[in-house]
């Protein structure tokens with residue numbers, strides 16, 4: 001079953017305090033490792049996850065421009081923090097507070113990525129969800145070619161109005 005064929009439901013699965021959802025990917029975002037809690041929350045088997053693109057758990061409510069920012073940050077060798085809504089195999093969803101870092105080889109080249117997710121603050125989700133909704137709505141009305149730029153602009157405008165960097169915004173939530 002493809003992620004796009006799954007019908008999202010309103011069933012939420014909550015991370016517990018002390019849970020760490022861990023996954024690793026190669027440089028293209030193909031999953032190479034998932035810890036037992038990752039497997040539990042995703043609803044897929046380990047066999048289904050290993051070798052799949054990480055977008056297997058992408059939720060359609062998440063704006064494309066958020067992932068664009070994630071990829072450009074980690075591909076430039078930096079760490080990335082974000083609140084992310086993910087979708088399980090059964091269509092349910094779960095929010096995470098994620099930290100993604102590049103994994104470097106001996107000569108400093110990026111050899112893959114590593115992600116650890118913790119239980120998010122409910123108050124932060126309440127603040128970021130409308131931002132993502134606005135980014136998504138703007139992306140959808142902009143059309144495929146301009147979608148990412150349009151979604152990104154929502155975030156850029158928000159940062160400008162708050163005077164915060166992206167990372168400061170995330171930690172202010």
Ligand SMILES: Cc1cc2nc3c(=O)[nH]c(=O)nc-3n(C[C@H](O)[C@H](O)[C@H](O)COP(=O)(O)O)c2cc1C
Nearest residue numbers: 024025029054055057058059067086100113114115
């Ligand atoms: C280490 C790592 C962890 C990721 N974790 C997630 C995740 O939890 N949820 C998610 O939707 N995308 C995650 N992504 C991003 C996906 O690779 C993908 O870009 C995203 O789901 C959007 O899908 P798309 O690029 O097909 O639009 C992760 C990427 C990396 C490198």
